[in-house]
Amino acid sequence: MLAAERHSKILEQLKAEQSVTVSQLSLALDVSEVTIRKDLIKLENDGLLTRIHGGATITNFLPLERSFTEKLEERSEEKQAIAHQALSHIQPGDTVILGAGTTMMELAKLLRGLNDLTVVTNAVNIAMELNSQGKHHVILIGGEMRHKSFALVGSVAADNLRGLSVFKCFIGADGVHPENGLTTLNLAEAQINQVMMERARKVYVLADHSKFGETHLAKFAGLSDVDRIITDAAAQHLISKYAELGINLELASLQGVSR
Template identity: 40%
Template sequence: MNASVKRHQLILQQLQAYKHVEVPELCEALHVSAVTVRKDLKLLEEKGLLFRTHGGASLESPYIKDRPVNEKEQLAVGEKADIATVAAQLIQAQESVIIASGTTMLALARAIPTQLPLTVITSALNVGLELLKHPEIEVLQLGGYLRHSSSSVTGPHAEQVLAEIACSKLFLGVDGIDLDFGLTTTNIAEARLNQQMMRTAQQTIVLADSSKFGKRGFGRICGLEQVAHIITDQGIAPADSRKIKELGISLTIV
């Protein structure tokens, strides 16, 4: 067996174990240059064995498509519930917070204590309806164009309201987290609304199960450095966890 075949086998073994690998880690493991690793990754991608990403490779395509909210609700249900439980503990009485759209945001709405007095601003219809069950919570439901796939609104009407208020925290769900490209969603109008939400809030807390890492949606929300805190599950790759902490971002793994 020649050296290149051995390298390819090791790369694929690393991918099977971690789902995503980075070029520097492969250089160290294989004792070869970054140029050699990138050539190996290109060859393996041409054979349909992996997908190259910025700075590494993944077993799954990093590019994601929009899916209906009822389909998303069936994915990573336990992980989303655990993430939401931890996030709800960060909300204090009398706060004003933004809860963005997404199935993890719906899980957060369900996890908020029923007697906690606060104000919630949200673009998501399902979040607003869930919080109607809480008599102590005031809900400011943003208006605009309704997205059928997410049961949430986008557009200038929602952005204008957000520009005229201030709040302490934004709880943000995303479709993809690429450590180089940043946070993304599948819809560019939603990305614009999320950007305005970030400007309105003092800090942004991202709730994302580990399957979102290494993925990219069509619309870029922001760079990772603009986030204060990320809450995810134990499926996050050690390399991703390390890089997030190196950026000075708080990371909670549930």
Template identity: 40%
Template structure:
């Protein structure tokens, strides 16, 4: 891996977890701690992180948590369109899982006027959005708090789903690629997402088109884990072709003015 590629991956990990230790990054990327410190120094000069003894943390993370705002707010129009399409698959009486993420947050905002809907989530911001909605029962997992995504993660969050059965899961992702499948920046999230999938009768992957063809750090598994992909109309013809060849069922959400 080239140094600039390694730094991109390091920043991706810090943006996902909020912080990282030099020792852990050295082990993950199989380079010396001196090299990692040099990488962190370069990233800090770009104004994206703040170094501390033994590691680094994401800049402005405190204010984001206090304001309950997510870091990733890119492609918001496309995410809203995907959310509008996703709620068409939700009916009264369903028990669903909403994964943490900016697109699933947009789904939560649209869950009004439902009756006898149960929502299980590992996202604290989603729980707050839905907590006052009449007709919706909100259940929150346990786990370790992850500041940038306002989510709960790790083995305790995964254990919550043992012996649970739900109708539908709306799953987020960082990357969708033919060879690497579904990928994520945070290693601690993999066990949680796997447990969610095992609990769900149907899995809907909600991902804007910029995620297609992209690979992140940790692999969840093949695209065969999902039942449907809901994406936006900016998906390319080439991406549509390989998804069809891979026998992925997908729904394209058209953005409205």
């Protein structure tokens, strides 16, 4: 096994377990503990992990938040598939909350096929998309706009949300972790996500497979706080693990998604 392949597998295991031991890695990768120690030194020098006695732990760093436009083309087929699956949980006449984000925008586009929805959102771009459809009652909650995500946040947004009640909430997450729950890169958005969830009877999280195992700055919910997590088929191997935790993962098929 080449060093680069070993490094990738070490980081994958760290991402899943948060910490690993030298002996554990040596056994899993079928190489000597001396080789593993050299690998850990290299990865620590690259800023990808922190060595501890007998092993390593994941480096506690804050990744840079990318803009909505930068995220738009990433895993676009998976996001479209997830949005199509989420659409099956919305009926004409429903009252729903849509959070901010690229997957939520894909869902908003699909609402053109339904009639008479009441949609509450904190995302300016999603409100504009829904308004252009001319078929729904759209409530934009107000607040301070974040330029990276077009999300409205802050005390005004939170107070306005607390005066509303809806049946279903559809929300995204930057991280989905079995122990650390649902997290996002921005504290202000995490606070609004919490209020959105509080104001809904049912909560659906829309997250592609790359979000699983990730933990970011601000936690806004535990996994048990949501009714369903909708993801893409690449997360199929996680179904039994999350089922043991009482979490319902629903997989979206790429079949029929435009390429």
